[in-house]
Amino acid sequence: MQNTNVLISGAGIAGIALAYWLRRHGFSVTVVERAETIREGGYKVDIRGAALEVVERMGLLDEIRSMRTDVRAGSVVNAAGRRVASMDGDTFGGRVHGDAEILRGDLHRMLFEHTKDDVTYVFDDSIVSLNEGREGVDVTFASGKADVYDLVVGADGLHSATRALAFGPEERFLRDLGYYISIFSTPNHLNLDREELTYIGPGRTALAYSTAKDAGAKAMFLFSSDPVSYDHRDRAQQERILRDAYAGEGWEVPRMLDGVADAADFYFDSLSQVHMERWSKGRVVLLGDAAYCASPASGQGTSLALVGAYVLAGELAAAGGDHEAGFEGYERELRTFVDANQKLGPSNIKRMVMRGKGQVRFSMAMLSLISRMPGKEKMLAKVVAPIHQAANAISLKSY
Numbered sequence: 263m264q265n266t267n268v269l270i271s272g273a274g275i276a277g278i279a280l281a282y283w284l285r286r287h288g289f290s291v292t293v294v295e296r297a298e299t300i301r302e303g304g305y306k307v308d309i310r311g312a313a314l315e316v317v318e319r320m321g322l323l324d325e326i327r328s329m330r331t332d333v334r335a336g337s338v339v340n341a342a343g344r345r346v347a348s349m350d351g352d353t354f355g356g357r358v359h360g361d362a363e364i365l366r367g368d369l370h371r372m373l374f375e376h377t378k379d380d381v382t383y384v385f386d387d388s389i390v391s392l393n394e395g396r397e398g399v400d401v402t403f404a405s406g407k408a409d410v411y412d413l414v415v416g417a418d419g420l421h422s423a424t425r426a427l428a429f430g431p432e433e434r435f436l437r438d439l440g441y442y443i444s445i446f447s448t449p450n451h452l453n454l455d456r457e458e459l460t461y462i463g464p465g466r467t468a469l470a471y472s473t474a475k476d477a478g479a480k481a482m483f484l485f486s487s488d489p490v491s492y493d494h495r496d497r498a499q500q501e502r503i504l505r506d507a508y509a510g511e512g513w514e515v516p517r518m519l520d521g522v523a524d525a526a527d528f529y530f531d532s533l534s535q536v537h538m539e540r541w542s543k544g545r546v547v548l549l550g551d552a553a554y555c556a557s558p559a560s561g562q563g564t565s566l567a568l569v570g571a572y573v574l575a576g577e578l579a580a581a582g583g584d585h586e587a588g589f590e591g592y593e594r595e596l597r598t599f600v601d602a603n604q605k606l607g608p609s610n611i612k613r614m615v616m617r618g619k620g621q622v623r624f625s626m627a628m629l630s631l632i633s634r635m636p637g638k639e640k641m642l643a644k645v646v647a648p649i650h651q652a653a654n655a656i657s658l659k660s661y
């Protein structure tokens with residue numbers, strides 16, 4: 263095997279899952295993460311289709327099922343908090359065929375625990391320069407350290423620094439969908455018990471839920487907006503943008519926003535996608551959101567990260583570590599799957615955030631009607647069928 267010394271930038275779901283598979287195929291792996299520790303925040307995420315097969319091959323499916331959110335009901339509420347449409351949790355979340363829903367943070371921690379003993383993790387550091395030579399890539403880090411690696415993988419998310427260094431500024435690759443998202447932990451003011459509530463205002467949606475695994479609750483905000491310029495590392499500025507966007511909004515929104523400054527796991531970003539013609543350049547390759555972010559609206563970011571990690575490691579191993587052949591195989595096996603899942607983002611978001619008051623009223627009335635109809639599960643299964651088709655749009659090879 264050649265090229266066995268691999269550096270991964272980013273200890274997110276994609277980076278850690280790749281570290282797992284590379285180790286299993288005999289590579290030696292270092293992961294450098296900018297944060298001081300793994301970032302456990304985030305909403306609940308679904309593992310569907312091919313990604314279920316990947317976690318089963320990792321031997322993690324039972325553990326994931328034991329950590330399931332067990333959200334039992336979902337309702338749409340009006341500004342006064344009255345539930346106008348209610349359904350069981352799986353129907354509300356569009357889950358079928360054993361799909362697993364787990365808190366992103368729980369999955370993240372689980373993957374870390376399964377890799378921490380045989381992967382070198384370096385926290386609180388990041389790559390500042392990459393120089394490729396014939397035998398490897400010279401890397402320097404913000405800490406001042408320097409080293410040479412056979413291959414470098416950028417799994418450092420939507421605003422990937424590795425992508426910027428190797429491929430150019432993010433403006434070339436990011437497509438803004440016209441929305442922003444924020445997620446953070448909040449006290450369970452509403453005493454929710456494994457229930458999710460969704461409030462829909464014009465251009466502004468807000469959600470709150472509690473899970474079996476979480477003593478508190480989580481809040482999520484999704485709003486439409488023209489592009490806003492902000493500093494990705496300035497949390498106070500992002501909190502201000504969020505508060506301004508929801509000023510005067512009803513339901514529990516003011517109380518949820520009151521707690522934002524106390525949340526340890528505040529997350530804010532634009533809903534954007536990443537589109538690139540190639541995911542590799544020489545000895546540098548991108549994975550997960552850095553390469554092909556489909557946006558949280560696709561509901562498939564985690565599954566794309568897990569499947570991509572499996573395929574990238576598998577193709578590299580199958581090519582005996584030859585990066586040109588391995589990266590070629592990664593593109594060939596994964597492209598169609600990525601394209602199918604990226605298509606979900608723009609269409610799903612239109613069902614999640616309504617344009618004006620008229621559309622809000624119409625949607626509430628329809629949801630209320632549907633929720634009382636016999637056979638509503640079948641009807642809603644048709645609505646989410648494209649997600650399941652996309653989630654299964656790859657046949658996984660055995661490596």
Ligand SMILES: Cc1cc2nc3c(=O)[nH]c(=O)nc-3n(C[C@H](O)[C@H](O)[C@H](O)COP(=O)(O)OP(=O)(O)OC[C@H]3O[C@@H](n4cnc5c(N)ncnc54)[C@H](O)[C@@H]3O)c2cc1C
Pocket residue numbers: 271272273274275276277294295296297301302303304305306307366387388389417418419420421422423424445529549550551552557558559561563564567
């Ligand atoms: C805190 C957090 C909460 C999230 N919550 C949700 C959610 O609720 N719903 C949803 O759909 N998606 C969420 N996401 C995005 C979701 O995790 C990804 O779409 C998906 O899991 C693919 O993951 P990824 O590993 O490619 O990217 P990410 O999850 O973004 O992970 C990238 C990792 O790289 C690190 N990093 C960034 N820049 C550098 C750098 N320069 N050097 C080193 N490390 C760097 C980040 O700290 C992070 O740990 C969240 C992401 C984060 C980081």
